[in-house]
Amino acid sequence: MVKRYPLPPFTLQTAIEKIQLAEDSWNSRDPYRVAQAYTADSEWRNRHLFINGTEEIVAFLTGKWSKELDYKLKKEYWAHTDNRIAVRFEYEYHNDEGEWFRAYGNENWEFNEDGLMQRRFACINDLPIKESDRKLI
Structure with a gap:
């Protein structure tokens, strides 16, 4: 079995490290890289969608980043x-028409003993912004 360090139980330091690793991975915009951090049967709730398993994660992220262009994410502790982490986040992107958005939200993560995320619940709200109002450049 593959282990994804740091492993639970988390300390403040290792939780912050895990969050930074997730941020870096998501900012790569590589669905396969991101999917490696999750169990093969991982359960997600992302807005109104329920996503289960690696194949659905890759498909979801591939579609997401084909529409959310120049995506940039910031996660905060x-x-x-023991094996759970809660984060707040914001990310910015634009669509094909050049309209910019900032998304805000919260995520609750649950990890297995090997440090793979087995459950991810995300609540997300999008806000249209002007390109000049971007914060995450």
């Missing part, structure tokens, strides 16, 4: 327990 909120709280943690």
